[in-house]
Amino acid sequence: MLRRASLLLLVLGSGLSSCTYDNAEELLESKPLPACAEVAVTYSGTISPILDRNCRSCHNQLTPQANVNLEGYARVKPYADNGLLVGVSSHAPGFIPMPVGAARLSDCDIASLKTWVAAGAPDN
DSSP, rough: OHHHHHHHHHHHHHHHHHHHHHHHHHHHHHOOOOGGGGGGIIIIIIHHHHHHHHHTTEEEESGGGGGOOOOSSHHHHHHHHTTTHHHHHHOTSOOSSSTTOOOOOOOOHHHHHHHHHHOOOOOO
16 A cells, blocks of 8 residues: 555656746747737837736836836837746746736737737837
8 A cells, every 4th residue: 555655646746847837938939829919019009008008007107016127119019028927827837927826917918018029129
């Protein structure tokens, strides 16, 4: 009986640790984007409204939580360029999940962010 339990723990334990991502970029690139990401994505028409709905209540000029202010393109662009915008919003490993205490953004919102960032995060 003890041998059977040990074998079961060994099998279960090895299965739990076999699937992990060491690189957030690999995780973000591994899933195909939903069809909603194929529409034209612009900063003013798509990205800024996503940030209004999900981010700017905490990350604004008056209350820049964690010293992050996401008001305006010039303040968002560095976070798009360094991977933080997509990493935190998609709850990728190694990133603090945002919004804090709330559900992950919708697949379409995340896909829009990824599409915009992949295009070079243009000011359009």
